[in-house]
Amino acid sequence: MxxxxxxLPSVAAQGQGLPETAALVRELFVDGGGRAEIxxxxxxxxxxxxxxxxxxxxxLLFYNHYDVQPAEPLGDWTAPPFQVTVRNxxxxxxxxxxxxxxxxxxLAAIHTLRETAGGLPCRVLFLVEGEEEIGSVNLAAYIHAxxxxxxxxxxxxxxxxxxxxxRLHVLAGCKGICYVELELEAIPHDLHSSFGAIVNGAATRLxxxxxxxxxxxxxxxxxxxxxxxxxxxxxxxxxxxxxSFFDEKEFREFVDVRRxxxxxxxxxxxxxxxxxxxxxxxxxxxxxxxxxxKTVLPRRARAKIDFRLVPxxxxxxxxxxLRAHLDREGFRDCTITPFSRERAFRTDLADPFVQxxxxxxxxxxxxxxxxxxxxxxxxxxxxIGGPLRMPILSIGTGYWGSNIHAPDEHIRMADFxxxxxxxxxxxxxxxx
Amino acid sequence: MPSLKDLAREHTGPxxxxxxxxxxxxxxxxxxxxxxxxxxxxxxxxxxxxxxVTVRAHDGAAPALVxxxxxxxxxxLLYYNHYDVQPPEPIDExxxxxFEPTIREGKMxxxxxxxxxxxxxxxLAAxxxxxxxxxxxxCRVKFFVEGEEEIGSIHFGDYVRDLxxxxxxxxxxxxxxxxxxKERLQINLGIKGICYVELEVVATSRxxxxxxxxIVDGAGTQMAWALASLKDxxxxxxxxxxxxxxxxxxxxxxxxxxxxxxxxxxxxKHQLGIDRxxxxxxxxxxxxxxxxxxxxxxxxxxxxxxxxxxKTVLPRRARAKVDFRLVPxxxxxxxxxxxxxxxxxxxxxxxxxxxxxxxxxxxxxxxPFVSLVAKTAxxxxxxxxxxxxxxxxxxxxxxLAHTLGVPIVSIGGxxxxxxxxxxDENIRLADFxxxxxxxxxxxxxFAGLP
Numbered sequence: 001m002x003x004x005x006x007x008l009p010s011v012a013a014q015g016q017g018l019p020e021t022a023a024l025v026r027e028l029f030v031d032g033g034g035r036a037e038i039x040x041x042x043x044x045x046x047x048x049x050x051x052x053x054x055x056x057x058x059x060l061l062f063y064n065h066y067d068v069q070p071a072e073p074l075g076d077w078t079a080p081p082f083q084v085t086v087r088n089x090x091x092x093x094x095x096x097x098x099x100x101x102x103x104x105x106x107l108a109a110i111h112t113l114r115e116t117a118g119g120l121p122c123r124v125l126f127l128v129e130g131e132e133e134i135g136s137v138n139l140a141a142y143i144h145a146x147x148x149x150x151x152x153x154x155x156x157x158x159x160x161x162x163x164x165x166x167r168l169h170v171l172a173g174c175k176g177i178c179y180v181e182l183e184l185e186a187i188p189h190d191l192h193s194s195f196g197a198i199v200n201g202a203a204t205r206l207x208x209x210x211x212x213x214x215x216x217x218x219x220x221x222x223x224x225x226x227x228x229x230x231x232x233x234x235x236x237x238x239x240x241x242x243x244s245f246f247d248e249k250e251f252r253e254f255v256d257v258r259r260x261x262x263x264x265x266x267x268x269x270x271x272x273x274x275x276x277x278x279x280x281x282x283x284x285x286x287x288x289x290x291x292x293x294k295t296v297l298p299r300r301a302r303a304k305i306d307f308r309l310v311p312x313x314x315x316x317x318x319x320x321x322l323r324a325h326l327d328r329e330g331f332r333d334c335t336i337t338p339f340s341r342e343r344a345f346r347t348d349l350a351d352p353f354v355q356x357x358x359x360x361x362x363x364x365x366x367x368x369x370x371x372x373x374x375x376x377x378x379x380x381x382x383x384i385g386g387p388l389r390m391p392i393l394s395i396g397t398g399y400w401g402s403n404i405h406a407p408d409e410h411i412r413m414a415d416f417x418x419x420x421x422x423x424x425x426x427x428x429x430x431x432x
Numbered sequence: 433m434p435s436l437k438d439l440a441r442e443h444t445g446p447x448x449x450x451x452x453x454x455x456x457x458x459x460x461x462x463x464x465x466x467x468x469x470x471x472x473x474x475x476x477x478x479x480x481x482x483x484x485v486t487v488r489a490h491d492g493a494a495p496a497l498v499x500x501x502x503x504x505x506x507x508x509l510l511y512y513n514h515y516d517v518q519p520p521e522p523i524d525e526x527x528x529x530x531f532e533p534t535i536r537e538g539k540m541x542x543x544x545x546x547x548x549x550x551x552x553x554x555x556l557a558a559x560x561x562x563x564x565x566x567x568x569x570x571c572r573v574k575f576f577v578e579g580e581e582e583i584g585s586i587h588f589g590d591y592v593r594d595l596x597x598x599x600x601x602x603x604x605x606x607x608x609x610x611x612x613x614k615e616r617l618q619i620n621l622g623i624k625g626i627c628y629v630e631l632e633v634v635a636t637s638r639x640x641x642x643x644x645x646x647i648v649d650g651a652g653t654q655m656a657w658a659l660a661s662l663k664d665x666x667x668x669x670x671x672x673x674x675x676x677x678x679x680x681x682x683x684x685x686x687x688x689x690x691x692x693x694x695x696x697x698x699x700x701k702h703q704l705g706i707d708r709x710x711x712x713x714x715x716x717x718x719x720x721x722x723x724x725x726x727x728x729x730x731x732x733x734x735x736x737x738x739x740x741x742x743k744t745v746l747p748r749r750a751r752a753k754v755d756f757r758l759v760p761x762x763x764x765x766x767x768x769x770x771x772x773x774x775x776x777x778x779x780x781x782x783x784x785x786x787x788x789x790x791x792x793x794x795x796x797x798x799x800p801f802v803s804l805v806a807k808t809a810x811x812x813x814x815x816x817x818x819x820x821x822x823x824x825x826x827x828x829x830x831x832l833a834h835t836l837g838v839p840i841v842s843i844g845g846x847x848x849x850x851x852x853x854x855x856d857e858n859i860r861l862a863d864f865x866x867x868x869x870x871x872x873x874x875x876x877x878f879a880g881l882p
Contacts (some may be wrong), residue, residue: 198710204729292583296731
């Protein structure tokens with residue numbers, strides 16, 4: 001089943017093989033005894049919505065995606081990217097780790113339960129999209145259109161890792177994002193830089209604008225930026241502590257950074273990583289950047305800024321606050337072009353679903369479980385968890401070395417089998 | 433007997449032919465195209481006019497030439513010129529090919545025709561004219577011609593020290609000069625210095641996912657802080673400690689000279705495309721800032737992802753280029769050290785590499801050579817003459833003035849529409865002829881003739 005999926009190169013970035021893969025996903029659901037339908041929009045990849053009836057009406061929704069990252073650089077693969085190769089206990093191929101492997105373990109768990117005497121203990125829904133790797137651009141619209149069919153009690157998110165200490169991670173949230181491009185056109189044409197005595201060029205002015213967004217202590221200087229920030233619950237902070245997801249020493253060595261922002265260390269650094277919004281310069285370009293010297297006063301400068309958001313910050317409001325801030329600071333002529341905008345999401349750790357999954361996953365795998373209250377990264381959890389009002393947890397079949405998005409993507413055979421059992425156990429406990 | 437002016441007209445045709453040959457030979461310092469060939473061509477032209485020519489070619493440097501024309505006295509006038517040119521790109525914006533000199537509407541178009549082969553040619557034509565008129569030059573005349581002016585005269589100081597003997601002179605005429613929009617002839621007595629640095633921040637050992645921006649300052653952010661810390665947004669004042677310590681204030685004579693300069697604030701703003709100068713300066717305050725204050729200008733920044741759309745990266749490295757224009761007596765190497773200490777004090781780990789160091793220089797306004805050139809130029813051209821104590825731009829004047837101890841005055845054959853460094857670079861043929869005559873008169877007057 002996994003090999004059939006991997007053989008379809010469903011690369012969202014290149015618009016390759018998406019309807020074909022959606023058709024195969026639907027076929028796999030139907031073959032597994034479910035009802036499945038494909039929904040399409042004019043300008044997006046189709047989604048597959050599947051339903052498996054169960055003994056009870058309690059409903060668990062699985063979110064997965066059938067699209068994958070491009071396979072390039074092809075020369076760095078030691079096995080063909082678009083077929084499954086089993087080698088040294090590893091299942092290799094593009095999409096095995098992200099996210100076709102997880103889809104298959106979930107289907108296999110349902111298949112296993114259906115073959116038992118009692119059958120599937122609860123109702124199960126699948127929402128499988130084809131644009132996750134390009135920012136889930138149509139997911140919100142699909143959810144809105146299909147909301148009446150997506151009623152459920154809880155959601156299992158797409159993936160999950162085992163860490164180097166062999167612990168199983170259960171992830172309960174993710175940050176939001178507001179990614180913008182700033183562009184400043186200071187003068188109509190490049191000038192000789194000797195005019196710098198009386199004219200401020202775009203490079204200098206945008207450096208001022210960008211430098212003014214955040215102070216060296218890490219505090220973002222946009223008035224109102226923190227107003228909507230919901231502090232983490234005591235349970236979330238405690239979970240972060242218990243999970244000890246953050247190995248400070250290893251991380252420092254990995255990135256060769258001597259000092260974290262604001263001089264944070266230990267738990268304070270770990271908390272900042274999970275619970276603080278950010279402001280990061282991802283790119284800056286202006287004027288002459290070749291070798292040697294060119295004495296130019298550049299007319300235009302551009303910068304890309306990434307704000308990671310926490311609940312309940314609204315990316316649209318952040319854009320408006322940024323606009324007001326730049327205007328006040330004398331940068332009215334600096335334009336803002338927003339790109340990715342997503343809200344953060346955090347499942348309430350007091351929700352009984354959390355303990356159910358943590359216990360079931362631990363019991364089924366015999367592993368220690370690290371409950372991580374939120375990722376430092378971003379995902380479209382809010383798109384589902386917001387309107388559908390469900391607790392969401394992410395568990396899956398990956399491990400720390402799965403090379404997702406990279407050459408030689410793979411999962412471990414033993415994890416694959418373990419995950420099938422784990423998902424089956426979660427379904428049983430969820431229904432109980 | 434024909435007047436000197438009439439003879440100058442007769443010399444104009446042959447001089448234009450010489451100029452055609454010179455600009456027909458590409459000599460792009462930035463790429464090295466045709467540099468050696470052009471140096472050889474200049475040597476032949478100078479020797480053809482009767483000069484003793486010394487050529488030096490330092491390792492990895494474009495050749496430099498000193499031409500020595502004997503005269504009736506040992507009083508020596510030195511001309512500084514350069515045979516290299518700017519790249520011709522963008523080629524498709526030229527009306528006629530950049531290295532095929534074309535005459536239309538009383539102008540000659542070609543790369544280098546204004547900057548600076550035209551000036552070299554008018555000066556050489558003046559020498560030939562006086563040789564014809566007097567049998568021999570009334571004083572000794574030398575030319576110093578380099579081939580790296582357009583890339584910052586990077587070996588100029590070495591050449592000047594190496595050639596200090598052959599270059600010995602009593603006064604120097606610098607490479608160029610313009611007629612302004614009101615057709616006044618501009619004389620310039622100085623230039624600013626420069627300390628052009630490349631800054632580099634390496635924040636982490638690799639690019640990181642930008643979600644880690646919660647605890648790690650990326651190179652892009654640190655570079656923005658570093659650059660923003662250099663200059664006050666309100667006043668434009670450079671905030672590097674000690675930056676202004678060595679600044680020599682303009683003398684009352686220099687301020688008077690600057691005040692006498694035509695300064696059309698509205699026209700300059702229009703030309704620059706701005707509605708406000710740094711710090712809200714207006715009138716003479718703006719001109720004083722332009723001529724006598726040092727600057728800090730970011731010329732380029734590069735960090736992280738700059739393509740289309742979004743990439744969530746925390747960049748490991750950022751680079752920037754910053755141009756400090758200096759005034760007397762700032763020392764570019766010392767400025768670089770101050771900038772380095774400035775970043776260290778702020779706790780920013782920024783590597784500072786000096787790319788183009790040059791000192792500023794201003795010739796003394798009271799030097800008799802200044803009034804000699806100004807008066808001669810006025811009489812020869814019947815133009816109003818403006819004397820600027822300094823240009824806002826940069827050049828290697830300090831090396832020459834300091835090593836040789838000579839006053840330096842810049843005057844030449846260009847005009848406001850010469851489009852130096854740009855497509856359709858050109859000179860007006862009438863200016864070319866006028867400049868030959870003017871230069872001949874300057875040599876005569878310098879030699880003590882009436």
